Amino acid sequence: MAGTYVDNWSNRYATNQWVWWTERDAVGIAKFNPNSEKFTSPAAAQDGKKITLFYYKKADLFKEPSAVDSEGASTFSWTATSNFPGQFHDYLVAKAIALGYEKKPEGIQLAQYFNEKFEKGVREGRAYAYRARAGTVKYVKPVDF
Amino acid sequence: MVELVQQHHPDLGVTEIVKMLNTAQEEYSQRTRMLEKATQFDLETNQRYYLLDEAILEIKSVDMEGADGSADHVNIPKLIGRPIRRDLT
Numbered sequence: 001m002a003g004t005y006v007d008n009w010s011n012r013y014a015t016n017q018w019v020w021w022t023e024r025d026a027v028g029i030a031k032f033n034p035n036s037e038k039f040t041s042p043a044a045a046q047d048g049k050k051i052t053l054f055y056y057k058k059a060d061l062f063k064e065p066s067a068v069d070s071e072g073a074s075t076f077s078w079t080a081t082s083n084f085p086g087q088f089h090d091y092l093v094a095k096a097i098a099l100g101y102e103k104k105p106e107g108i109q110l111a112q113y114f115n116e117k118f119e120k121g122v123r124e125g126r127a128y129a130y131r132a133r134a135g136t137v138k139y140v141k142p143v144d145f
Numbered sequence: 146m147v148e149l150v151q152q153h154h155p156d157l158g159v160t161e162i163v164k165m166l167n168t169a170q171e172e173y174s175q176r177t178r179m180l181e182k183a184t185q186f187d188l189e190t191n192q193r194y195y196l197l198d199e200a201i202l203e204i205k206s207v208d209m210e211g212a213d214g215s216a217d218h219v220n221i222p223k224l225i226g227r228p229i230r231r232d233l234t
Contacts, residue, residue: 020207021224026194027204032224039228041193049188052208052218055201056178059170062146064163076163078147082170083180093149095169096162100154118169125177 016040027053059083085128091121174202181205 016033029051030039042049060083063075082089098114101107150162174180186195188209197204211217 018209018221019224020204020221021227022197022204023194023227026196027207028194028224028228029188029207029209029221030193030228032228037229039193041191042188044190046188047190050185050210050218051188051195052183052185053201054181054183054205054207056174056203056205057180057182057200058174058202059180060200061167061170062163064160066160076159080146082146084170084173085179088173088179089146092166092169092173093146095172096146096150096165097153099165099168100150100157100162122173122176125173125179129177129179 084125088121088125088128091118091125094118094121178202 016031016035019030019032021028030041032039062080062082063077065074065076067075069075082092084092094114094117098111098118101111101114146166147159147162150166151157154162182200184198207221207223208218209221211219
């Protein structure tokens with residue numbers, strides 16, 4: 001693994017570079033030297049340097065009726081909305097309805113129907129996330145006349 | 146949203162419906178990877194590990210404030226695998 005390459009951080013050729021990885025619910029950040037396979041933790045020169053994490057997040061959960069804030073006031077809201085764009089809210093409702101029907105023996109078929117609706121929502125949601133609101137790529141199939 | 150579920154399940158309590166909506170939200174977040182965000186923290190001397198918030202599903206990339214006092218934030222690569230020699234700092 002010997003060799004040199006451009007270290008993004010210092011923007012010059014180097015034999016070691018800053019890397020990140022995840023372990024034990026934490027992100028590890030250290031300078032890695034591939035020649036010695038040695039990792040060095042941030043030193044005084046890096047103290048206070050900003051690290052920016054870009055990540056996929058979980059949706060904020062809805063508050064239950066029993067939830068209260070520090071002053072004892074209820075934080076539950078009938079009009080609370082999800083973090084997901086509005087066009088996907090119906091699929092979340094479909095999943096919740098399916099979960100309700102799964103608890104009733106006579107509701108299994110209805111549960112399947114609403115679960116399928118949710119699965120459709122997952123496919124649409126993945127496509128939406130993949131396009132990242134930059135528009136879709138349209139493929140025009142050539143036709144031979 | 147609670148009321149929409151109640152139309153199908155008038156026998157269920159609000160707390161139970163909220164729990165089911167939250168289950169749906171968690172599964173939807175996990176499977177679609179639709180919600181993205183960024184957060185910042187400071188490096189500290191001799192500290193290698195920084196705890197991740199519970200809301201983080203998966204890290205996409207990591208930027209580090211540039212060397213020599215530069216305000217630029219540059220992308221640093223992800224290590225493939227884990228360090229051979231570990232420490233817990």
